[in-house]
Amino acid sequence: MTRELVTARLVLRRPKPGDVDDLHQVFSSPEAMRWWSTTPHETMEKTAEWLDGMIAADPELSDDFVIEAQGRVIGKAGFWRLPEIGYILHPDYWGQGLATEALTAVIDHILATRTVERVTADVDPDNAASIRLLRRLGFEQTGAASRTWRVGGVWMDSLYFGLDRDRWKSLKTP
Numbered sequence: 001m002t003r004e005l006v007t008a009r010l011v012l013r014r015p016k017p018g019d020v021d022d023l024h025q026v027f028s029s030p031e032a033m034r035w036w037s038t039t040p041h042e043t044m045e046k047t048a049e050w051l052d053g054m055i056a057a058d059p060e061l062s063d064d065f066v067i068e069a070q071g072r073v074i075g076k077a078g079f080w081r082l083p084e085i086g087y088i089l090h091p092d093y094w095g096q097g098l099a100t101e102a103l104t105a106v107i108d109h110i111l112a113t114r115t116v117e118r119v120t121a122d123v124d125p126d127n128a129a130s131i132r133l134l135r136r137l138g139f140e141q142t143g144a145a146s147r148t149w150r151v152g153g154v155w156m157d158s159l160y161f162g163l164d165r166d167r168w169k170s171l172k173t174p
């Protein structure tokens with residue numbers, strides 16, 4: 001199994017228990033968690049539990065990475081459940097093209113190592129940054145649904161996006 005993906009500014013690698021402090025900085029941030037499927041983690045134990053799940057995930061079903069920049073874990077990108085992509089970065093690192101860089105690497109990786117024909121995404125209609133990121137990478141909207149996630153007692157909606165293997169290849173070929 002591929003251990004790490006290296007890009008110009010990032011190293012994407014498999015998670016380990018020592019990542020809990022850095023990841024808690026991400027998962028306790030109300031800003032970063034605004035559109036996530038859970039409320040911000042209130043305790044380090046919550047993040048440790050989440051990280052244990054990521055570490056123990058079945059590699060047949062999951063292919064996920066933590067994102068490291070200058071020796072610090074700043075988020076995660078990958079597939080908790082194939083073929084749906086998931087990603088989050090600490091707000092200090094937003095707006096520098098880092099998510100574009102990380103997602104390009106994990107999509108390349110997944111299409112090179114698995115037989116999946118398409119990568120999918122589930123995004124809140126109000127999550128402008130994430131929608132822009134997906135469109136910039138070539139994702140196209142495939143559907144929409146209301147009241148798909150109940151987070152902290154509030155119903156949230158979903159837009160569904162997909163990116164086909166052939167489309168990704170054609171967009172990457174100059």
Ligand SMILES: CC(C)(COP(=O)(O)OP(=O)(O)OC[C@H]1O[C@@H](n2cnc3c(N)ncnc32)[C@H](O)[C@@H]1OP(=O)(O)O)[C@@H](O)C(=O)NCCC(=O)NCCS
Pocket residue numbers: 031032033034035036087088089090093094095096097098099100101122123124127128129130132133136
């Ligand atoms: C979504 C997220 C990963 C984007 O990270 P990022 O590193 O700032 O993204 P990039 O710098 O690569 O930018 C990607 C595109 O989104 C745009 N963008 C970034 N932030 C934006 C914002 N707040 N509003 C609108 N567009 C935004 C960028 O301009 C860029 O588009 P462009 O190249 O056409 O200009 C980050 O905002 C995040 O972690 N959000 C919280 C977690 C989350 O919502 N995850 C997704 C759940 S589906």
